[in-house]
Amino acid sequence: MxxxxxxxxxxxxxxxxxxxxxxxxxxxxxxxxxxxxxxxxxxxxxxxxxxNRLALSLRQNQTNTIGVIVPNLDYVISTMVKGIDEAALEAGFTVIVCQSNESFGREVVNTRRMLNSLVDGFIISISSETKSNEHFKVLSERKIPFVVFDRVIPDLVASSVILDNEEGGFLATEHLIEQGYKKIAILAGPQTLGISNSRLDGYKKAMKKHDIRFDDELVTYCDFNQDFAFYATEELLSSKKRPDAIFAISDRMAIGAMLAIKKKGLKMPEEIGLVGFNNEPSLALFNPSISSVEQPSFEIGKLAGKIFIEQFLNNDFSSHKEVILKPKLVIRESSVRLTRKGN
Amino acid sequence: MxxxxxxxxxxxxxxxxxxxxxxxxxxxxxxxxxxxxxxxxxxxxxxxxxxNRLALSLRQNQTNTIGVIVPNLDYVISTMVKGIDEAALEAGFTVIVCQSNESFGREVVNTRRMLNSLVDGFIISISSETKSNEHFKVLSERKIPFVVFDRVIPDLVASSVILDNEEGGFLATEHLIEQGYKKIAILAGPQTLGISNSRLDGYKKAMKKHDIRFDDELVTYCDFNQDFAFYATEELLSSKKRPDAIFAISDRMAIGAMLAIKKKGLKMPEEIGLVGFNNEPSLALFNPSISSVEQPSFEIGKLAGKIFIEQFLNNDFSSHKEVILKPKLVIRESSVRLTRKGN
DNA sequence: AACGTTTCCGGTATCGTTACCGGAAATATT
DNA sequence: AATATTTCCGGTAACGATACCGGAAACGTT
Incomplete structure (x- = not known):
């Protein structure tokens, strides 16, 4: 009718x-x-x-909508987005998600597009391609609030919620050391990315603590990508400095590494150890199951959401909270070589 | 400034x-x-x-935005959403995604919320809880265009893009039969869901074609959930009608089944065969790798997007396209018992 | 020269809502 | 009883854009 x-x-x-x-x-x-x-x-x-929300937003110059920009929607990030979602729902906000697909161009386009009165502000995790932060400086100039999470934007002050990535790298590496592995290689991510370098720093820190000389031939930078990790591992395994353990800074890369290891016919964990990062659920199902560094993804997202909303409602553009959450190492078969002593 | x-x-x-x-x-x-x-x-x-897009939308009574409502963002659906995204981008539309989290309540809330002048129409895959279609009838009454995909809404005429689920069930089952499995169980999904029943129909069809008596004790309905599938499989394996093959209508369920099979100590594929549905990438990495029915997810999404946009731009509310795409069986180790004859 | 036709631009209403002001009626105060 | 104060409501102007109408100038036509 x-x-x-x-x-x-x-x-x-x-x-x-x-x-x-x-x-x-x-x-x-x-x-x-x-x-x-x-x-x-x-x-x-x-x-x-x-x-009518359009009329309302137009009149009040406020949309009650948060624009979330992420590089992709893999397990970790989609969990974080669920956290943002929950914080938003509780405060009566709506969330719009845009994937940049790890592309700088799409990141810029999406930001501009959403900026057109569609959102009150942003919660951002940058793409791996992103080097410039010009498109985000506009936000500061226009006093549009934003919070960064997961991956921070270099040289830009803003509230942020991230993982203690160095600690994550440290935990994984020290664990491998304690298991008696001597030549531990690291599959690092793109060199441009902060999280990549922080995890590498943690690796170095653990090596130093245990008086193991850092050898940069054991460091391989590659994309967050299973295939790249596969080839990188193949190369590592056939080099004369063949490592006896690998720390991959993402689970996807760990899986790629595992495939290369299996192809080579090495026994895991006896001949080679492996630890990943993110603790995707499927890791428990592999044979051997893969150890990994877990991050509190949901909490990271929810906190980012809460901080955004709080700062937005208080019109607070100056104070910048920086929250760093701790990772947890989940130990599985792929890295356990020693039988536990005692009980 | x-x-x-x-x-x-x-x-x-x-x-x-x-x-x-x-x-x-x-x-x-x-x-x-x-x-x-x-x-x-x-x-x-x-x-x-x-x-200013708000002002524009308010004035023109058109937002150039498509609301996408999905039950979750698992591998298949997020691939479909990427397809929708692409179609939308090409036509200058924006996409807003809302997860209902398989909850009827959130589905209703999300629909109502978006309806408030935020979107021009919807592309929908219903939650498994959804039985009533009242909240979608409103759309028809108000002449708001929508296209359903993946899971259709019962008793509601609308354009739709779906998989030939019966064919998928048929392919998987016939493959297991041809591999010499005799007592093939099926882990069906929730009985309320159309896709679940269609896949079961395909299963029955294959059984009939090969003159195998249908035994409803080999049918287990359970949620799309790894844990449920695990327990359901444990039960199946310890019943006196112990099956020698399992067709799980989702990969998550197949993984649950596999865990139960491993726990029981049965050899796969020798003693028991397994086929999943969706062909998630990780299936190739298991040991043994798991066979699965693949669906053209991206195409389904893109087509749904295209049909929506076409009908919207043509103000076409009456003609209903129904597109059914064909699945493909991807055979891996978990279901191959016979060595191929010939070449 | 008087008319009609373009060409180009401005004014106004409108989309649905809220913010602000002002005013009539009801009530309270002296 | 006259005045002050509430109480309650309506009118109007925005928010930023487009659609429609109409009109002045410039041009073309007879």
Whole structure:
């Protein structure tokens, strides 16, 4: 029947009231007769009235929407997005997600597009391609709030929620050392990416602590990609400095490494150890199951969401919170060579 | 410096023109002096003018945004969403994704929320909980276009893009039969879900074709969930009708089944065969690697997007396209018992 | 020269909502 | 009883854009 959704105007006409009165009734209730209010609310209910969010946003210059920009939607990030989602839902915000597909260009386009009055601000994890931060400086200039998470933007002050990646790298490496592995290689990510370097730093720190000389021939930079990791591992395994353990800074890379190891016919964990990063659920299902560094993804997302909303509601553009959460090492078969002593 | 983004009004004032003229210049260029137009476009460029999409949408009653409602963002669905994304991008549309988390309540809320002038229409895959279609009937009444994909909505006419699920079930089952498995169990999904039943139908069809009596004790309905599948399989394996093959209608369930099989100590594929559904990438990495029915997820999404956009642009609410795409069986170790004869 | 036709531009209403102001009626105060 | 104060409501102007109408100038036509 009714083709168009009811508006405040429809309600006003039906009740022979002005739209101002109806508007008041539907909002804060000040300056209005309880009786009138009741009848308005009743009719609104009957008509299934829903305020037009476009008009609202246009009028109030506020959309109650958060733009989330992520490089992809893999396991970790989609879990983080669920965290953001939850924080947003609790505060009555809507979330719009855009994948940059690890492409700088799409990141810029998406930002600009959303900026067109579609969102109140952003929660961002940059693409691995992103080196410039020009498109984000615009945000600061226009005083548009944003929070970064997971991967931070270099040289840009902003609130951030990230993992202690150095600690993650340290935990993984020290664990391998304690298991008696001597020549531990690291499959690092793209050199441009902060998380990549931090995990490498943790690796170095653990090596240093245990008086193992750092050997940069055991460091391989490659994309966050199973295939790249596969080839990189093949190369490592056939070099004369053949490592007896590999720390891959993502699970995808760990899987690639594992395939190369299997192809080579090496026994895991006896001849070679392996630790990944992120603790994707499927790792437990492999044979051998793969150890990995777990991060509190959901919490990271939820915190990022909360901080964003808090700063937005308080119009707080100056104070910058920096939250760093701790990772946890999940030990499985791929890296356990020693039988535990005692109980 | 400039705190607010420039508007058409700013341009008009700077050039001592009316906003009408500026608006015309920025749109179709009819009724305007080329010179004036040029200067307007120039200034717009300099100011980095971007039209306010809220105002535009409000005025034109059109948002150029598609609301996508999905039960979750697993591998298959997120691939489909990427397909929708691509179709949308090509046509200048934006996509908003909402997960219902397999919950009927959130599905209703999300639909209502987006309906508030946020989207021009919907592309939907229903949650497994959804039985009623009331919240979608509203769409038909209000003549809001929508296309369903993956999982269709029962008793509701609409354009749809789905997989030939019966064919998928048939392919998997016939393959197991041809491999000499005799007692083939099926881990079916929730009985409420169409895709679940279609795949079961395919299973039955294959059984019938090969003159194998259908035994409903070999049918287990359970959630799309690894744990449920694990327990269901344990039960199957310890029953006196112990099957010698399992067809799981999702890969997650297949993995659950595999864990139960390993726990029981059965050899795969010798003692028991296994086929999954969806062909998630990780299946190739298990030991043994798991066979699965692959669906053209990206194409399904892209087609759904294209059909939506086409019907929307043509204001076509009556014609309903129903596209059914064919699955493909990917055979791996988990189900191959016979050595191929010939070549 | 008087008229009709283009060409080009400005004014105004509108989309649905809220913010602000002002005013009539009802009530309270002196 | 006159005045002050609430209480409650309506009118109007925005938010940023487009659509429609109408009108002045410039041009073409007879």
């Amino acid at each position: 009714h083709n168009k959704p009811p508006t405040i105007k429809d309600i006003a006409q039906r009740l022979h009231l002005s739209i101002s009165t109806v508007s008041r009734a539907l909002r804060n209730a000040s300056d209005i007769n309880p009786e009138t209010k009741k009848s308005i609310l009743q009719l609104a209910e009957d008509l299934n009235y829903q305020p | 400039h705190n607010k983004p420039p508007t058409i009004k700013d341009i008009a004032q700077r050039l001592h023109l009316s906003i009408s003229t500026v608006s015309r210049a920025l749109r179709n260029a009819s009724d305007i002096n080329p010179e004036t137009k040029k200067s307007i476009l120039q200034l717009a460029e300099d100011l980095n003018y971007q039209p």
